[in-house]
Amino acid sequence: AVYVGYNKVVHLVINNLGDTTGFVRRERLEDVVKGSKWKINNLLDGEKKPRAASDIVDEALDQINTEHQYNLLLYNCEHFVTWLRYGIGESRQVQTVVAAAVVTGVGIAGLFGASLGGSR
CATH class of the missing domain: 3.90.1720.10 (endopeptidase domain like (from Nostoc punctiforme))
Incomplete structure (x- = not known):
């Protein structure tokens, strides 16, 4: 406001x-x-x-x-x-949420990739 x-x-x-x-x-x-x-x-x-x-x-x-x-x-x-x-x-609240979602997504992708790589 x-x-x-x-x-x-x-x-x-x-x-x-x-x-x-x-x-x-x-x-x-x-x-x-x-x-x-x-x-x-x-x-x-x-x-x-x-x-x-x-x-x-x-x-x-x-x-x-x-x-x-x-x-x-x-x-x-x-x-x-x-x-x-x-x-x-501009919304810093939205930017913070989006940044956290990106970091979480990268972390999940990394874990998923590591689990696929370990099964060879």
Whole structure:
């Protein structure tokens, strides 16, 4: 979510798990976090130049009530907020999961190959 002032955030939401359409909403921060802990996360600031805060907020407000194609791997809520902040959608969570899956796949392939090689 992107904080836009007055205790409000703008974020991309889906109505049901598995939906392929997301909607941009402005809601109270407390309603979004529902008592969970939260923190400011500008994780990519060391790698990418953030847009001006006023541009981020203006773009976020312009997006309210718009629809976006939603895909957990290709375009999710993290992609949306990094697009607003940096001008490019990126999800470190997805990158971490994909990297772990690749490492696991390589490990399984290596074990499978070793078991085939040992039967000669």
